[in-house]
Amino acid sequence: xxxxxxxxxxxxxxxxxxxxxxxxxxxxxxxxxxxxxxxxxxxxxxxxxxxxxxxxxxxxxxxxxxxxxxxxxxxxxxxxxxxxxxxxxxxxxxxxxxxxxxxxxxxxxxxxxxxxxxxxxxxxxxxxxxxxxxxxxxxxxxxxxxxxxxxxxxxxxxxxxxxxxxxxxxxxxxxxxxxxxxxxxxxxxxxxxxxxxxxxxxxxxxxxxxxxxxxxxxxxxxxxxxxxxxxxxxxxxxxxxxxxxxxxxxxxxxxxxxxxx
Numbered sequence: 690x691x692x693x694x695x696x697x698x699x700x701x702x703x704x705x706x707x708x709x710x711x712x713x714x715x716x717x718x719x720x721x722x723x724x725x726x727x728x729x730x731x732x733x734x735x736x737x738x739x740x741x742x743x744x745x746x747x748x749x750x751x752x753x754x755x756x757x758x759x760x761x762x763x764x765x766x767x768x769x770x771x772x773x774x775x776x777x778x779x780x781x782x783x784x785x786x787x788x789x790x791x792x793x794x795x796x797x798x799x800x801x802x803x804x805x806x807x808x809x810x811x812x813x814x815x816x817x818x819x820x821x822x823x824x825x826x827x828x829x830x831x832x833x834x835x836x837x838x839x840x841x842x843x844x845x846x847x848x849x850x851x852x853x854x855x856x857x858x859x860x861x862x863x864x865x866x867x868x869x870x871x872x873x874x875x876x877x878x879x880x881x882x883x884x885x886x887x888x889x890x891x892x893x894x895x896x897x898x899x900x901x902x903x904x905x906x907x908x909x910x911x912x913x914x915x916x917x918x919x920x921x922x923x924x925x926x927x928x929x930x931x932x933x934x935x936x937x938x939x940x941x942x943x944x945x946x947x948x949x950x
Contacts, residue, residue, distance in 0.1 A: 692801070692805075692806060692809040692810070693809040693812055693813055693816075696783075696809065696810055696813035697813050697816065697817070700779065700813065700817050703775075703778070703779070704775075704817050704820060704821060707771065707775040707821060708820070708821045708824050708825065710771065711767065711768060711771040711772065711775075711821070711825055712824060712825050712828040712829075714767045714771070715764050715767055715768065715825065715828060715829050715832065716828065716832045718763050718764050718767060719760070719764065719829070719832040719833055719835075719836060720832065720835075720836060722756060722759055722836065722838070723836050723837075723838075725759075756833065756838050756839075756841060757841045757844050757916050758913075758916055760829075760833075760841070760844070760845070760848075760912075761844065761848060761912030761913055761915065761916040762912055762913055764829065764912075765848055765852075765910075765912030765913075766912070768825060768848075768849070768852050769852050769855065769886070769907060769910055769912075770882070770886055772818075772821065772822070772825075772852050772853075772855070772856045773852075773855055773856060773859050773882040773885075773886065773906075773907075774878075774879060774882050774883075775818075775821060775856070776814070776818050776855075776856035776857070776859045776860040776863075776882075777859045777860070777863045777878035777879065777881050777882040778875060778878045778879065779814045779817055779818070779860060779863075779878075780814050780859070780860040780861070780862075780863035780864045780867060780878065781863040781866060781867055781870075781875065781877050781878030781881070782867060782870075782875070782878070783810045783811070783813070783814055783864060783867050784807065784810060784864065784867040784868045784870075784940060784944050785867045785868070785870040785871060803944055803945050804941070804945060806944075807868075807940065807941055807944050807945075811864055811937065811940075814860050814864065815857065815860065818853065818856045818857060818860060819853070821856075822849060822852070822853045822856070825849070826845070826846075826849045829845060829849070830842075830845060833845075843919065844915065844916055844919075847915050847919075847920065847921060848910075848912055848915055848916075850921070851909060851910035851915060851921055852910050854906070854909070854910070854926060854929060854930070855906040855907060855909075855910045855929075857933055858906040858929045858930070858932055858933040858936075859881065859882055859885070859906060860933075861932070861933035861934070861935075861936035861937045862881060862932060862933070862936040863877070863878050863881055863936070864936055864937055864940045865935070865936035865937060865938070865939035865940035865943070866881070866936070866940075867940065868939070868940040868941075868943035868944040868947065869943055885904075885905040885906060885907060886905070886907055888901045888904065888905040888907075889901065889902065889905045889907035889908055889911070892905070892908060893911070902925060903924075903925060903928050906929045906932070908922075908925050908929075909921055909922045909925035909926050909929060
Protein backbone atom coordinates (compact mmCIF):
# COMPACT_ATOMS: atom_id res chain seq x y z
CA UNK A 690 0.00 0.00 0.00
CA UNK A 691 2.87 2.37 0.80
CA UNK A 692 4.45 1.78 -2.61
CA UNK A 693 1.09 2.24 -4.33
CA UNK A 694 0.58 5.60 -2.60
CA UNK A 695 4.15 6.60 -3.51
CA UNK A 696 3.59 5.79 -7.18
CA UNK A 697 0.30 7.70 -7.19
CA UNK A 698 2.00 10.73 -5.64
CA UNK A 699 4.77 10.61 -8.23
CA UNK A 700 2.27 10.39 -11.08
CA UNK A 701 -0.08 13.05 -9.73
CA UNK A 702 1.43 15.91 -11.77
CA UNK A 703 1.29 14.22 -15.19
CA UNK A 704 -2.20 12.87 -14.41
CA UNK A 705 -3.54 16.35 -13.67
CA UNK A 706 -1.90 17.81 -16.77
CA UNK A 707 -3.15 15.10 -19.15
CA UNK A 708 -6.65 15.03 -17.64
CA UNK A 709 -6.93 18.81 -17.87
CA UNK A 710 -5.62 18.88 -21.43
CA UNK A 711 -7.93 16.14 -22.73
CA UNK A 712 -10.93 17.50 -20.82
CA UNK A 713 -10.29 21.02 -22.13
CA UNK A 714 -9.99 19.85 -25.75
CA UNK A 715 -13.23 17.88 -25.42
CA UNK A 716 -14.94 20.95 -23.94
CA UNK A 717 -13.81 23.15 -26.84
CA UNK A 718 -14.87 20.50 -29.35
CA UNK A 719 -18.35 20.21 -27.81
CA UNK A 720 -18.77 24.00 -27.53
CA UNK A 721 -18.06 24.31 -31.25
CA UNK A 722 -20.89 21.94 -32.16
CA UNK A 723 -23.84 24.40 -31.81
CA UNK A 724 -22.05 26.87 -34.10
CA UNK A 725 -21.46 24.21 -36.73
CA UNK A 726 -24.80 22.41 -36.36
CA UNK A 727 -26.61 24.41 -39.06
CA UNK A 728 -23.81 23.79 -41.55
CA UNK A 729 -23.46 20.07 -40.87
CA UNK A 730 -25.45 18.92 -43.92
CA UNK A 731 -23.09 20.81 -46.16
CA UNK A 732 -20.09 19.46 -44.28
CA UNK A 733 -21.40 15.90 -44.60
CA UNK A 734 -21.33 16.25 -48.37
CA UNK A 735 -17.77 17.57 -48.22
CA UNK A 736 -16.50 14.82 -45.90
CA UNK A 737 -18.23 12.05 -47.82
CA UNK A 738 -16.32 13.01 -50.96
CA UNK A 739 -12.84 12.95 -49.42
CA UNK A 740 -12.14 9.32 -50.28
CA UNK A 741 -9.54 7.59 -48.13
CA UNK A 742 -9.52 10.37 -45.56
CA UNK A 743 -13.25 9.86 -45.00
CA UNK A 744 -12.80 6.10 -44.54
CA UNK A 745 -9.74 6.48 -42.30
CA UNK A 746 -11.71 8.39 -39.66
CA UNK A 747 -15.02 6.59 -40.19
CA UNK A 748 -16.82 9.71 -41.37
CA UNK A 749 -18.68 7.65 -43.96
CA UNK A 750 -20.57 5.71 -41.24
CA UNK A 751 -22.10 8.54 -39.18
CA UNK A 752 -23.77 11.88 -39.74
CA UNK A 753 -22.08 15.03 -38.51
CA UNK A 754 -25.54 16.55 -38.26
CA UNK A 755 -26.13 14.69 -35.00
CA UNK A 756 -24.30 15.22 -31.74
CA UNK A 757 -23.70 11.47 -31.50
CA UNK A 758 -21.95 11.34 -34.87
CA UNK A 759 -19.97 14.51 -34.21
CA UNK A 760 -18.86 13.32 -30.77
CA UNK A 761 -17.97 9.82 -31.98
CA UNK A 762 -15.57 11.11 -34.63
CA UNK A 763 -14.21 14.44 -33.41
CA UNK A 764 -14.18 13.94 -29.65
CA UNK A 765 -13.47 10.21 -30.00
CA UNK A 766 -10.17 10.91 -31.75
CA UNK A 767 -9.12 13.40 -29.07
CA UNK A 768 -9.95 10.99 -26.26
CA UNK A 769 -8.55 7.96 -28.08
CA UNK A 770 -5.14 9.32 -29.00
CA UNK A 771 -4.68 11.50 -25.91
CA UNK A 772 -5.63 8.74 -23.49
CA UNK A 773 -3.53 6.18 -25.34
CA UNK A 774 -0.43 8.37 -25.15
CA UNK A 775 -0.96 8.97 -21.43
CA UNK A 776 -1.44 5.27 -20.64
CA UNK A 777 1.58 4.24 -22.69
CA UNK A 778 3.81 6.86 -21.08
CA UNK A 779 2.68 5.83 -17.58
CA UNK A 780 3.45 2.17 -18.13
CA UNK A 781 6.55 2.36 -20.33
CA UNK A 782 8.79 3.45 -17.43
CA UNK A 783 6.99 1.93 -14.47
CA UNK A 784 9.23 -1.13 -13.93
CA UNK A 785 12.43 0.45 -15.23
CA UNK A 786 12.54 3.78 -13.44
CA UNK A 787 14.11 2.36 -10.26
CA UNK A 788 17.22 1.44 -12.23
CA UNK A 789 17.14 4.70 -14.16
CA UNK A 790 16.81 6.74 -10.96
CA UNK A 791 19.30 4.55 -9.04
CA UNK A 792 16.71 3.80 -6.35
CA UNK A 793 16.46 0.03 -6.97
CA UNK A 794 19.02 -0.72 -4.27
CA UNK A 795 16.91 1.15 -1.70
CA UNK A 796 13.58 -0.38 -2.80
CA UNK A 797 14.69 -4.00 -3.13
CA UNK A 798 16.34 -4.13 0.29
CA UNK A 799 12.93 -3.76 1.94
CA UNK A 800 11.02 -6.90 3.01
CA UNK A 801 8.72 -6.72 0.00
CA UNK A 802 8.76 -9.31 -2.77
CA UNK A 803 9.28 -8.32 -6.38
CA UNK A 804 5.84 -9.68 -7.16
CA UNK A 805 4.23 -7.24 -4.73
CA UNK A 806 6.32 -4.39 -6.13
CA UNK A 807 5.19 -5.17 -9.69
CA UNK A 808 1.57 -5.50 -8.52
CA UNK A 809 1.64 -2.14 -6.74
CA UNK A 810 3.19 -0.42 -9.75
CA UNK A 811 0.69 -1.99 -12.15
CA UNK A 812 -2.21 -1.04 -9.87
CA UNK A 813 -0.95 2.55 -9.76
CA UNK A 814 -0.97 2.75 -13.56
CA UNK A 815 -4.48 1.29 -13.76
CA UNK A 816 -5.82 3.65 -11.09
CA UNK A 817 -4.39 6.69 -12.88
CA UNK A 818 -6.01 5.58 -16.13
CA UNK A 819 -9.33 5.05 -14.31
CA UNK A 820 -9.19 8.51 -12.69
CA UNK A 821 -8.47 10.16 -16.05
CA UNK A 822 -11.38 8.38 -17.71
CA UNK A 823 -13.91 9.10 -14.97
CA UNK A 824 -12.94 12.78 -14.92
CA UNK A 825 -13.11 13.10 -18.70
CA UNK A 826 -16.42 11.22 -18.86
CA UNK A 827 -18.00 13.60 -16.35
CA UNK A 828 -16.49 16.61 -18.13
CA UNK A 829 -17.92 15.43 -21.46
CA UNK A 830 -21.41 14.83 -20.02
CA UNK A 831 -21.33 18.22 -18.29
CA UNK A 832 -20.21 19.99 -21.47
CA UNK A 833 -23.02 18.43 -23.51
CA UNK A 834 -25.57 19.46 -20.88
CA UNK A 835 -24.06 22.95 -20.86
CA UNK A 836 -24.78 23.50 -24.58
CA UNK A 837 -28.37 22.37 -24.05
CA UNK A 838 -28.17 19.09 -25.96
CA UNK A 839 -29.59 15.79 -24.80
CA UNK A 840 -26.78 13.57 -23.51
CA UNK A 841 -26.46 10.35 -25.57
CA UNK A 842 -25.72 8.26 -22.48
CA UNK A 843 -25.43 4.89 -24.23
CA UNK A 844 -22.99 6.10 -26.89
CA UNK A 845 -21.05 8.18 -24.38
CA UNK A 846 -20.67 5.23 -22.02
CA UNK A 847 -19.76 2.73 -24.75
CA UNK A 848 -17.24 5.06 -26.33
CA UNK A 849 -15.53 5.95 -23.07
CA UNK A 850 -15.54 2.29 -21.99
CA UNK A 851 -13.92 1.33 -25.29
CA UNK A 852 -11.14 3.87 -24.87
CA UNK A 853 -10.61 2.85 -21.25
CA UNK A 854 -10.03 -0.72 -22.51
CA UNK A 855 -7.68 0.62 -25.19
CA UNK A 856 -5.66 2.45 -22.58
CA UNK A 857 -5.59 -0.58 -20.29
CA UNK A 858 -4.39 -2.78 -23.16
CA UNK A 859 -1.65 -0.34 -24.16
CA UNK A 860 -0.63 -0.01 -20.51
CA UNK A 861 -0.42 -3.80 -20.20
CA UNK A 862 1.77 -4.07 -23.30
CA UNK A 863 4.04 -1.22 -22.19
CA UNK A 864 4.16 -2.67 -18.66
CA UNK A 865 5.64 -5.84 -20.18
CA UNK A 866 8.09 -3.86 -22.31
CA UNK A 867 9.16 -1.81 -19.28
CA UNK A 868 10.43 -4.92 -17.52
CA UNK A 869 12.93 -5.51 -20.33
CA UNK A 870 14.33 -1.97 -20.15
CA UNK A 871 16.95 -0.63 -17.77
CA UNK A 872 16.50 3.09 -18.28
CA UNK A 873 12.87 3.29 -19.35
CA UNK A 874 11.83 4.83 -22.63
CA UNK A 875 9.37 7.61 -23.26
CA UNK A 876 9.93 7.07 -26.98
CA UNK A 877 8.81 3.44 -26.83
CA UNK A 878 5.61 4.41 -25.02
CA UNK A 879 4.77 7.17 -27.52
CA UNK A 880 5.81 5.01 -30.46
CA UNK A 881 3.68 2.04 -29.40
CA UNK A 882 0.53 4.17 -29.10
CA UNK A 883 1.19 6.07 -32.34
CA UNK A 884 1.95 2.95 -34.41
CA UNK A 885 -1.16 1.12 -33.25
CA UNK A 886 -3.27 4.23 -33.90
CA UNK A 887 -2.04 4.52 -37.48
CA UNK A 888 -2.47 0.79 -38.07
CA UNK A 889 -6.16 1.32 -37.38
CA UNK A 890 -6.29 4.15 -39.93
CA UNK A 891 -4.73 1.83 -42.51
CA UNK A 892 -7.25 -0.90 -41.65
CA UNK A 893 -10.09 1.59 -42.18
CA UNK A 894 -8.79 2.62 -45.59
CA UNK A 895 -7.95 -0.77 -47.09
CA UNK A 896 -10.16 -3.84 -46.96
CA UNK A 897 -7.04 -5.99 -47.51
CA UNK A 898 -5.60 -4.63 -44.25
CA UNK A 899 -8.78 -5.15 -42.23
CA UNK A 900 -7.06 -7.93 -40.25
CA UNK A 901 -5.06 -5.18 -38.51
CA UNK A 902 -8.19 -4.35 -36.51
CA UNK A 903 -7.57 -7.56 -34.57
CA UNK A 904 -4.03 -6.40 -33.74
CA UNK A 905 -4.55 -2.76 -32.81
CA UNK A 906 -6.78 -1.92 -29.82
CA UNK A 907 -8.21 1.01 -31.75
CA UNK A 908 -9.97 -1.55 -33.92
CA UNK A 909 -12.67 -2.07 -31.28
CA UNK A 910 -12.76 1.60 -30.24
CA UNK A 911 -13.73 3.05 -33.60
CA UNK A 912 -16.22 5.76 -32.64
CA UNK A 913 -18.11 5.71 -35.93
CA UNK A 914 -18.61 1.92 -35.75
CA UNK A 915 -19.76 2.10 -32.13
CA UNK A 916 -22.22 4.88 -33.02
CA UNK A 917 -23.53 2.93 -36.02
CA UNK A 918 -23.77 -0.49 -34.32
CA UNK A 919 -24.65 0.58 -30.79
CA UNK A 920 -22.21 -1.94 -29.27
CA UNK A 921 -18.58 -2.99 -29.04
CA UNK A 922 -17.10 -5.82 -31.10
CA UNK A 923 -16.82 -8.57 -28.46
CA UNK A 924 -14.34 -10.67 -30.42
CA UNK A 925 -11.89 -7.80 -30.86
CA UNK A 926 -12.26 -6.81 -27.21
CA UNK A 927 -11.41 -10.37 -26.09
CA UNK A 928 -8.35 -10.45 -28.35
CA UNK A 929 -7.30 -7.07 -26.94
CA UNK A 930 -7.63 -8.31 -23.37
CA UNK A 931 -5.51 -11.34 -24.33
CA UNK A 932 -2.77 -8.93 -25.48
CA UNK A 933 -3.12 -7.07 -22.17
CA UNK A 934 -2.78 -10.29 -20.17
CA UNK A 935 0.23 -11.39 -22.25
CA UNK A 936 1.97 -8.06 -21.65
CA UNK A 937 1.37 -8.16 -17.90
CA UNK A 938 2.45 -11.82 -17.69
CA UNK A 939 5.66 -11.12 -19.63
CA UNK A 940 6.38 -8.14 -17.38
CA UNK A 941 5.93 -10.19 -14.20
CA UNK A 942 8.07 -13.09 -15.42
CA UNK A 943 10.90 -10.83 -16.57
CA UNK A 944 10.82 -8.59 -13.49
CA UNK A 945 10.84 -11.54 -11.08
CA UNK A 946 13.99 -12.97 -12.67
CA UNK A 947 15.68 -9.77 -13.82
CA UNK A 948 19.21 -8.94 -12.72
CA UNK A 949 18.54 -5.40 -11.48
CA UNK A 950 21.62 -3.22 -11.24
